[in-house]
Amino acid sequence: xxxSAAVQAEIDERRAKLIKLRRKRTPYDSREVLDxxxxxxxxxxxxxxxxxxARRQATAAEVSDYREEQNxxxxxxxxxxxxxxxxxxxxxxxxxELVLKTLERQARVNGWEEAxxxxxxxxxxxxxxxxxxxxxxxxxxxxxxxxxxxxxQPDPDTGTDDSDADDDTEDDR
Numbered sequence: 373x374x375x376s377a378a379v380q381a382e383i384d385e386r387r388a389k390l391i392k393l394r395r396k397r398t399p400y401d402s403r404e405v406l407d408x409x410x411x412x413x414x415x416x417x418x419x420x421x422x423x424x425x426a427r428r429q430a431t432a433a434e435v436s437d438y439r440e441e442q443n444x445x446x447x448x449x450x451x452x453x454x455x456x457x458x459x460x461x462x463x464x465x466x467x468x469e470l471v472l473k474t475l476e477r478q479a480r481v482n483g484w485e486e487a488x489x490x491x492x493x494x495x496x497x498x499x500x501x502x503x504x505x506x507x508x509x510x511x512x513x514x515x516x517x518x519x520x521x522x523x524x525q526p527d528p529d530t531g532t533d534d535s536d537a538d539d540d541t542e543d544d545r
Contacts, residue, residue: 387423394420439481446478 375383386408398404400413400420410416450471457468479485505513 387419387426390416390420391423442481443478446474446481449474 374380389408390405393402393404393408400416405413405416408416410419453464453467453470453474456464457471
């Protein structure tokens with residue numbers, strides 16, 4: 373059964389105070405936190421987690437509502453100006469510019485063009501910066517990642533390697 377409005381208001385106030393204390397790095401088992409009405413540090417931790425989860429959900433709902441409102445505006449603009457921009461006879465260039473800007477903005481609002489973030493891990497799992505490099509730097513990079521298999525090294529007699537061959541051997545299976 374959901375809490376009454378008065379009880380929920382008390383809970384929200386207590387959680388707001390708890391969040392302020394935690395932002396100051398106040399430990400859960402401190403007297404200030406326990407004086408908010410928590411029976412133990414564990415109860416305060418659980419309530420803090422619930423408060424943060426509720427705020428994330430509220431923020432996500434607000435963002436979703438904003439995107440929905442913006443998409444309605446974008447669609448209205450596109451319904452009006454797209455036919456003008458794509459007319460077979462004398463398309464309107466200003467309408468075409470507006471359509472293009474609208475589509476770009478719509479993609480940005482919806483996150484359709486977000487950059488993919490990738491990270492290479494260096495020794496010990498830490499991040500590794502990679503950019504233009506000399507051959508010696510690339511070889512050093514390879515050596516920190518681990519030496520290639522002996523089979524992948526060029527054969528001194530033929531100058532070829534089997535780097536495109538399957539590296540599994542009977543011993544590996």
